[in-house]
Amino acid sequence: MQYIYEAEIAIAAAKQAASLCESVRHSLEFASVDKPDRSPVTIADFAAQAVICHQLKKAFPEDAIVAEESAALLYKSPAQLAKVTELVQALISDATPEQVTAWIDFGQGKVEERFWTLDPIDGTKGFLRGDQYAIAIALIESGEVKLGVMACPAFKEGCLFVGIRGQGTRRISLKTGESQTIRVSVGNCLAESVETSHGDLDRQRSIAQEIGITSRLPMDSQAKYGAIASGHAALYMRLPWVENPYYRENIWDHAAGAIIVEEAGGRVSDMNGDPLNFSIAAQLIENRGIVASNRAIHEAVLNAIIQTNK
Structure with a gap:
């Protein structure tokens, strides 16, 4: 192997x-x-x-x-x-x-x-x-x-x-x-950052509620990816603020966590559903936002994000 x-x-x-x-x-x-x-x-x-x-x-x-x-x-x-x-x-x-x-x-x-x-x-x-x-x-x-x-x-x-x-x-x-x-599981928990500056918290919570996720697990760091991979959470989002549309994530903040979720059966993409592109620079310059899930709810989350863009 x-x-x-x-x-x-x-x-x-x-x-x-x-x-x-x-x-x-x-x-x-x-x-x-x-x-x-x-x-x-x-x-x-x-x-x-x-x-x-x-x-x-x-x-x-x-x-x-x-x-x-x-x-x-x-x-x-x-x-x-x-x-x-x-x-x-x-x-x-x-x-x-x-x-x-x-x-x-x-x-x-x-x-x-x-x-x-x-x-x-x-x-x-x-x-x-x-x-x-x-x-x-x-x-x-x-x-x-x-x-x-x-x-x-x-x-x-x-x-x-x-x-x-x-x-x-x-x-x-x-x-x-x-x-x-370990494998992902069906759950009803949103893993979210403790730091309120890490994404549009209100929008993320609204989207989670839209698809029926009502409980929250505040956590620092990429440990949130571990929570999804091991079935303790079903969803993690990092959606950019409207006021800062050009912000891009650093690759070291997501690379390890992404494969850990994916290999546990989950899915990780940007907010448009595109795979994360780690081949260009130290930032994910071709991607905007992060969505990590147990896969089962991923498309529903992406659709809810589209609705909030309108």
């Missing part, structure tokens, strides 16, 4: 990053800083990206990596870099600050025929609050996601989702290592 070795490497890297992130989250004190776009980033984001990129590049030196973070802020803050290096050294004992920044910046690659995309902590605000977050890694070839690995330490007992194209989706316990195949 294809992509088994890639999955082994990505799973190992995600587990290491999850362990690192949890150690930071359970420490007595840690803080975030704001990036130029005003989104938060922590020492755990940087350290997790360094560890993951290091592992991917060691196993697949020819593969490009497109990741969320860069080391730019760390070059300006030796104290922060020292903290990040210390975290990485807990897993890679001989890591130096110079290596750590280089590993982080492996993630500044470009979209190619074959490349990885990753978000070291998707849902940093949830991570900071002690809620849901995800460590998301995906392999893309010819514009199609072939492998998605997503560690969700706060989901249920703590788990890892693995979706491989044509081979289904598994959920692996981060505590026991127990693995089981």
Whole structure:
């Protein structure tokens, strides 16, 4: 079977990053800083990206990596870099600050025929609050996601989702290592972002009610995709605001989650029903909005979106 070795490497890297992130989250004190776009980033984001990129590049030196973070802020803050290096050294004992920044910046690659995309902590605000977050890694070839690995330490007992194209989706316990195949199910729950700025919340709720979905599951991060894949939710939407029609999603925010839902029997598209196109840039520039579902309700959701466009 294809992509088994890639999955082994990505799973190992995600587990290491999850362990690192949890150690930071359970420490007595840690803080975030704001990036130029005003989104938060922590020492755990940087350290997790360094560890993951290091592992991917060691196993697949020819593969490009497109990741969320860069080391730019760390070059300006030796104290922060020292903290990040210390975290990485807990897993890679001989890591130096110079290596750590280089590993982080492996993630500044470009979209190619074959490349990885990753978000070291998707849902940093949830991570900071002690809620849901995800460590998301995906392999893309010819514009199609072939492998998605997503560690969700706060989901249920703590788990890892693995979706491989044509081979289904598994959920692996981060505590026991127990693995089981999962499938979407008929449900009556909308998974929605905790952050109200992540899409047109009122419109999304109206559409869900239109097709008979009345309960809601607020969650940070791509863990929402895991909720759909494992049958805890039936629908997730991220519809753009009318005031910001040109906004496009980042590929690392959806690639791993998308294949995890699809291989569990669900469907993921943009708001027009088109497949997500990961072959062009770090943003989904050909797609507008996101709809992920248990497949059974997908067409009804798309039709309801069309009606709200009129």
